[in-house]
Amino acid sequence: MALPVTVIGCGVIGLTSAIRLQENGFEVTIISRDLPPNLTSAVAGAYWYGGELAFHSARHRWSTESLKEYLRLAKENYCGVSTFRMLEVFGAKVSDPWFKDLIPSYERVKTADLPSGYADGYWMEIPIVETPRYLNYLVDRFQQGGGQIQHRTIADLAELANDHPLIVNCTGVYARFVAHDAQVYPLRGQVIKIDAPHIKNAFNDDDAFTYILPRRDGCVLGGVSQRDNWNLNIDTSDSEDIWRRCEKAIPGIRQSPVIAELVGLRPGRYQVRLESETLTENCTVIHNYGHGGIGYTLSWGCALDVVELVKQAITK
């Protein structure tokens, strides 16, 4: 008989963990306060990008596993994942990124071909995720595999300990409360989605935190990253700042009609928490949260480690 596992959270981290557990023979239920698209994961840009920000020794392995899955999905019937060419620019000379041989194409830009004000840059073909569609795809994939989703709020992990021997905690920034982890903090993000089908290539200036991501559901302009800011409302001064920076990259972009403005709280932490905790004699929790601004980049790799930690917990 399949062993039951309870995943808390229905964002990209909870869904990918749940799917990989299912594929490994577990009977998985997701419990979640919010469902897509009303969560951080739906607000994200979201592109796969190397994972240097994760400050964890496993970050390259996690990113590589996710890249493999995204490239596989990009070839499938469209589920929200495609690959795009992105121009990444820098104010100073940089070396090649560690993943340059893993992505479909990579090419340095000649100095003369760089936009003005930049000293270095490269073109890379990377996966970009149309997040609302992709999250729906993950929910369908999970439910078609027999998974159940319960729409419910958990105040504290301890309230599940008696009836749920194996819990996977994927509560994002709210792990601060659910798991009493004071090291988790919000990194508030805001984006503008515009109707601009003429923009074919993505652009990223990481130093200025400015990105332009062409997706089928609209082109996403960003961004901001504000530590300890829990405000879920649109801040018009942030919008203006995003317009100003993106217009510098693509003059005239401000003329495009706005489809939506969105806010989400990235789960900040000094490093991802992916580890097992014995909550009681009969209950083990696998924590999988704190992915900051690269949860999409790390998700499938982290999900594999969740499966290993669950297997270890049952053989203890």
Ligand SMILES: Cc1cc2nc3c(=O)[nH]c(=O)nc-3n(C[C@H](O)[C@H](O)[C@H](O)COP(=O)(O)OP(=O)(O)OC[C@H]3O[C@@H](n4cnc5c(N)ncnc54)[C@H](O)[C@@H]3O)c2cc1C
């Ligand atoms: C503007 C923006 C741009 C981004 N761009 C990128 C990008 O380009 N590339 C990239 O890799 N990442 C990007 N990210 C980061 C990425 O979105 C996050 O790392 C990721 O979404 C975190 O996923 P999560 O599942 O941990 O959290 P969430 O999506 O927040 O999901 C948490 C889940 O836990 C549930 N939950 C919380 N508390 C409770 C409770 N008490 N009881 C029950 N359920 C609960 C919630 O309801 C929700 O279902 C971006 C984020 C933002 C905001």
